[in-house]
Amino acid sequence: MKILQIDSAITAENSVSRKLTSDIVAKLKLANSNAEVTYRDLNQGVPAIDTEWFQAVRLAPTNPTPDQQKLIDVSNAYLKEVQDADVLVIGSPIYNFAIPAQLKNWLDQIARAGLSFRYTEAGPEGLLKGKRAIIAYSAAGTPLGSDLDFASGYLRHMLGFFGITNVEFVAADRLAFDRDAGLARAQDALELLAA
Structure with missing residues (x-):
């Protein structure tokens, strides 16, 4: 089993989502002794796509400039990590x-x-099928699945667009109102998670 662990929280050691991704990965590794983990901390910086990215990556020139090649290499590296993974464990705090x-x-x-996807006569088709995604969702005040939650549906949609339809959530939400209860809900979800 190959696991891709993604963290994105800006709160360093205070991050609930980082703790959850670590706990999820630990559970997966305990049940799969041969599991390999690739770790990516998005808080170290992920370039936003822009005109230069579009011209280098999307338009894919035959002879890219050195600057264009750097943009291509970065995007390819992110994609390859996902292509190589069997399971994605993604930390998503809600901001x-x-x-x-x-x-x-x-x-x-x-x-x-x-x-990662292609357009067909029947509509878009994801090309990253057969993978599992586990989202470590943490929020001070936004309940998972509520009308205020613009994150979980988007993540489920984007992963599905890539062909990743097996998406599960381990949520520590409403932490600002009752931190202990929110953490307990996440622990319960973690215990129910199939390894």
């Missing part, structure tokens, strides 16, 4: 009712026509 900007940037980097 202002949505996912962190760096997590959005990462999704934009791997949204590659012909590589």
